[in-house]
Amino acid sequence: MALSTPAPVPHLENDDVKLIKTDVIQSKWDPLARLIWATMGDEQVTEQEMVIARQSPLSPSDTDAFRIQTLKSMTNCSLHHAEAYQTWCDRSTHLRRIAWFVDLYESVDDDAYEAVMRQYPISLDFGLPGYCKMYVYDGNHRLAAAIYAKRPFVGASCGGANSLIKEATFTR
Numbered sequence: 321m322a323l324s325t326p327a328p329v330p331h332l333e334n335d336d337v338k339l340i341k342t343d344v345i346q347s348k349w350d351p352l353a354r355l356i357w358a359t360m361g362d363e364q365v366t367e368q369e370m371v372i373a374r375q376s377p378l379s380p381s382d383t384d385a386f387r388i389q390t391l392k393s394m395t396n397c398s399l400h401h402a403e404a405y406q407t408w409c410d411r412s413t414h415l416r417r418i419a420w421f422v423d424l425y426e427s428v429d430d431d432a433y434e435a436v437m438r439q440y441p442i443s444l445d446f447g448l449p450g451y452c453k454m455y456v457y458d459g460n461h462r463l464a465a466a467i468y469a470k471r472p473f474v475g476a477s478c479g480g481a482n483s484l485i486k487e488a489t490f491t492r
Contacts, residue, residue, distance in 0.1 A: 337441045339434065339473040342466050344488040345444065348454040351464040352418075356456075360411050369415055370422070370468060377420035378413060414461070421465030434492075437466075437475030446480030446488070454480075 351357075352365040425433060442459025445452075456463060459474075466474045473490035 336477070337438045337475045338478050338485065339437065339490040339492075340444065340476045340478065340485075340488050341490045342463075342472055342474055345454065345456075345463065345474065346467050349456055349463075350467065351456075351460045352467055356460050357409070357414055360414055365415065365418075365464075369411075370419065373412070373415035373419035374423065376416060377423055378416035379420045380417075382420075383413075383417055417461045418464045418468065421462050422469050425465055425469040425471055430492075433471060434473075434475075437473065439475075441475035441477045444476040444478050444480075446478060446484040448481050449484070 354364075424436070428436065440459075440462065442463050443457040444459075445455045445457060447453045447455065459476075463474055478485045
């Protein structure tokens with residue numbers, strides 16, 4: 321299967337994207353080891369689950385189409401959003417989304433990976449020492465894939481303490 325990157329996201333072009341060490345994020349926020357998505361359950365992602373997910377990865381455009389199809393097929397208009405979410409985004413769906421990014425990240429060289437990370441950064445708040453902890457606002461599937469693919473960094477639009485950001489910045 322040929323992989324292609326998603327279409328560029330124009331509103332991100334001017335963001336100050338930093339390359340952040342994956343292991344630093346993983347030590348504080350690991351979507352493969354802790355509950356991030358309510359529909360994933362409490363169990364850590366296993367290698368066997370990822371092998372199965374990689375047999376039928378779900379691209380971002382496939383995910384959107386799947387979500388729309390599922391919501392349109394629902395006949396109960398009073399269905400709460402959380403119930404709708406659980407209908408189309410179960411553990412398998414999350415793993416298949418991660419698998420698509422893993423396949424992409426493993427199929428490109430380091431320069432192309434860096435370009436993808438700069439174009440599609442995660443949103444990461446490092447927090448403030450003594451007050452609040454690290455939090456990923458957007459990009460958990462991309463982060464999980466980078467961790468699984470053993471990539472040394474992710475692109476991130478960062479907030480929080482500058483000293484923590486500087487300490488976690490990856491340099492080639």
